[in-house]
Amino acid sequence: MAGASTLPADFLLSRRVQEMVINGEEPASLYICRDEKEDQNGPFPLAPIPIIDLSLFSSSTTISAEREEELQKLKSALCSWGCFQAIGHGIPTSFLDKIRQVTREFFEQPMEEKKKYSKGVGEVEGYGGDPTPEEGQFLDWQDRLFLTVYPEDLRDTKFWPDTPKSFREVLEYYTTKMRMMTETVSKSMAKSLQLEENCFLNQFGERAVLSARFNYYSCCPRPEIVLGLKPHADGTGYTIILQDDVEGLQVLKEEQWFTVPTIPDALLVLMGDQMQIMTNGIFKSAVHRVVTNKEKERTSVAVFYTPEKQKEIGPEEGLVNEETPRLFKNVKDYEIVHWEYYQRGMRALHTAQV
Numbered sequence: 488m489a490g491a492s493t494l495p496a497d498f499l500l501s502r503r504v505q506e507m508v509i510n511g512e513e514p515a516s517l518y519i520c521r522d523e524k525e526d527q528n529g530p531f532p533l534a535p536i537p538i539i540d541l542s543l544f545s546s547s548t549t550i551s552a553e554r555e556e557e558l559q560k561l562k563s564a565l566c567s568w569g570c571f572q573a574i575g576h577g578i579p580t581s582f583l584d585k586i587r588q589v590t591r592e593f594f595e596q597p598m599e600e601k602k603k604y605s606k607g608v609g610e611v612e613g614y615g616g617d618p619t620p621e622e623g624q625f626l627d628w629q630d631r632l633f634l635t636v637y638p639e640d641l642r643d644t645k646f647w648p649d650t651p652k653s654f655r656e657v658l659e660y661y662t663t664k665m666r667m668m669t670e671t672v673s674k675s676m677a678k679s680l681q682l683e684e685n686c687f688l689n690q691f692g693e694r695a696v697l698s699a700r701f702n703y704y705s706c707c708p709r710p711e712i713v714l715g716l717k718p719h720a721d722g723t724g725y726t727i728i729l730q731d732d733v734e735g736l737q738v739l740k741e742e743q744w745f746t747v748p749t750i751p752d753a754l755l756v757l758m759g760d761q762m763q764i765m766t767n768g769i770f771k772s773a774v775h776r777v778v779t780n781k782e783k784e785r786t787s788v789a790v791f792y793t794p795e796k797q798k799e800i801g802p803e804e805g806l807v808n809e810e811t812p813r814l815f816k817n818v819k820d821y822e823i824v825h826w827e828y829y830q831r832g833m834r835a836l837h838t839a840q841v
């Protein structure tokens with residue numbers, strides 16, 4: 488298509504990346520994130536992210552020494568990587584496969600079917616690309632379906648797909664399980680820091696928000712210069728990511744990008760900025776990105792767990808003392824500021840610093 492490389496962002500974002508690929512189009516210039524000759528410090532090593540067995544925290548039969556050791560492992564993972572691979576979460580692998588399958592089935596439907604759930608270019612909820620970023624920011628090689636699931640009165644069910652047939656049921660069941668998992672994870676994180684076990688749950692509040700983002704990364708003819716998702720840290724409390732069997736997610740540690748291994752029965756629990764604030768900087772909010780792939784499509788489902796709207800959160804008092812002074816202010820609706828900065832290609836954490 489003549490002049491394709493200078494198309495404006497709003498126009499590009501009104502179309503799906505998947506459509507461009509089906510039409511055999513080359514990525515327009517706004518998708519190009521770097522100079523071809525730039526050193527990318529690849530190949531990227533696999534990240535040795537600790538694997539934590541959550542069943543050790545919930546089962547009453549676990550001997551306390553074993554539980555204590557796992558809590559220490561959890562704390563160390565969150566201080567260094569800002570994430571861990573969770574197993575023993577109580578969701579059978581067969582069900583994780585079911586979610587992976589309905590996700591793929593949703594995106595593999597004809598465009599007309601998916602467009603029933605289309606959002607406007609500027610909106611977040613629904614099917615499409617992320618809203619247009621500020622000038623100078625490149626676009627992501629992905630399409631996604633974003634749905635708020637809890638609290639239930641915030642659901643906008645016109646965006647909830649009717650097909651594949653089991654989609655809604657699978658999402659409902661998965662997020663019920665996610666709520667149980669956030670309870671275990673939040674309590675365990677508190678215990679690992681010698682805090683009262685409900686402290687983080689209380690900060691998240693009864694109306695904590697759970698939303699699901701189904702990501703679809705089409706094959707990309709120029710993987711060396713196009714990203715599936717630009718580098719960012721999440722504005723959440725934390726995020727739980729289900730990957731399929733195609734690698735692509737990377738985390739940044741000491742200025743090196745590491746590829747997150749795909750493990751069929753594991754869920755990646757990744758700290759967002761708000762957990763870094765609540766732990767007074769002890770847990771790291773992990774910077775991550777997604778690379779593209781020439782041969783294989785990739786899917787993922789990210790469940791975002793965010794404190795209740797309008798609720799103030801801040802560093803736990805038990806973590807603030809003379810040796811470790813308060814690093815962050817109390818904030819509310821932090822994710823809104825986070826989003827504004829994200830759209831400018833920046834992190835927002837400094838806005839919460841004292």
Ligand SMILES: O=C(O)CCC(=O)C(=O)O
Pocket residue numbers: 700702716721728730736775777786787789
């Ligand atoms: O696709 C992935 O594995 C990660 C997605 C992600 O980082 C996000 O949706 O915020």
Ligand SMILES: [Fe+2]
Pocket residue numbers: 719720721726775
């Ligand atoms: Fe993310």
